[in-house]
Amino acid sequence: MTGQSQELLTKPCAHDYKVNCGNCRLNSICLPLALERDDVEQLDEIVQRSKPIQKGRFLYHEGDEFQSVFAVRSGALKAFRTTDSGREQVTGFYFPGEILGMDGISNNLHASSAQALETTAVCEIPFNSLEKLSALMPSLQRHFFQIMSREITEDQQLITLLSKNSAEERVAALILSISSRNARRKLSATRFRLPMSRIDIGNYLGLTVETVSRVFSRMQKLEFLQVNNKEIEIKDIEGIRSLADIG
Amino acid sequence: MTGQSQELLTKPCAHDYKVNCGNCRLNSICLPLALERDDVEQLDEIVQRSKPIQKGRFLYHEGDEFQSVFAVRSGALKAFRTTDSGREQVTGFYFPGEILGMDGISNNLHASSAQALETTAVCEIPFNSLEKLSALMPSLQRHFFQIMSREITEDQQLITLLSKNSAEERVAALILSISSRNARRKLSATRFRLPMSRIDIGNYLGLTVETVSRVFSRMQKLEFLQVNNKEIEIKDIEGIRSLADIG
């Protein structure tokens, strides 16, 4: 109904897989952060860009041999694991500039699956090469340690959310998280399209679809939010913050 | 009532802070794993051992400047973070051989607090030195990446547990986790003392104390477990596995 994702219309990066790390507009939030010019060029050499994957396609499956981590260049993915009883648990959503796949390092097997929520382009970073380069470039090594550490703290935030917060607080927290991640990418913090289904949201937040839907309706009634299918407009971010209770 | 923790009675390691990495009996599950003899000696030089901390004392507080990660040598700790509304969330329990503090790397601030659940001795590993040594020793770098990755996958397991599992399943999963971690340390997998309170267990599992207590009672009634205050004896591990539903 409304226009395409703004990402698609920007000039560098986006789905274009000929871009390099040096001119990628995401490099301030991706791996090259804080690297010198020559360092970026070295990193650029190990990064493999491939053509976009379609919605619903997998970047990797749980149990696959781990070889690379991935940086999202455009689009969005979800990561999920399957329990022994066959239920799925969504463990994260990944937007442009974010890194995924690090959970595969410990056992050399991917601990989760990654699936595109829309047409998505990624940079593949072979882990062996990243390790070697890290040993030579202290700032890269540090940066990668930091990225892994951030994944840990974000997982811990989700643990807290699931353990202590109501349905309303959980949904509010997710909206605020997506909003601030959009802002970091210089996109609107108040109007955006949710790339994932209500099912995925519910799964991620430990709620049923029905509950998620009801919370959206309530927030709309309170005039905190304008919801139109997957299009979201935040009308009162302070109101949502007050619901979220997580500052 | 029963004897002291077996840990206290073993000869090397334990609370003895003159032990070194080379002869520490935990080194097969701690950082030195897979290091060559000389490498272990180099690691040993940066590791700082101090005298044990008492029950209730903090190893670090949330918000403290991050300088080191820690390996548990004896005893046990819990890690927790405080939400803006003042509630605590226990994010993990740490036993001998396990590493904690990695959540502080991303912002140079500890993202959680660590508190001793009983008298506890740790090895402090200054992160700057660890970084430098990692750049020189590929196997150490890899091993530390793996340890961080394992923390991520364990957090994701907890996320799944909190999101999808009943009170009974959560408690069963924790008991099995502690049991297998004991086994890894060559201690009994079926008889052990829980160092943490029911309050901590409930907090970690997203349950109230009352619910945890009721689950223990039910498991005892089913003769899966013998509970005597903090002493646990697993009578039917298959029974507990069937409750846990997480293999």
Next chain:
DNA sequence: GAAAAACCTTGATGTGTATCAAGGGGGCAT
């Protein structure tokens, strides 16, 4: 472009765990 499938919303009812309440027991300090 029509049919099918998947997704979303809203309402009615059920249930697992929280909350409230009260009593018992263990461990620590003095």
Next chain:
DNA sequence: ATGCCCCCTTGATACACATCAAGGTTTTTC
């Protein structure tokens, strides 16, 4: 030892969210 405090257990009640149900809408498929 003794007393206090914190922890643990058990029971009664309440509630938030799950489940069941049904209809509407969007997206996919052919």
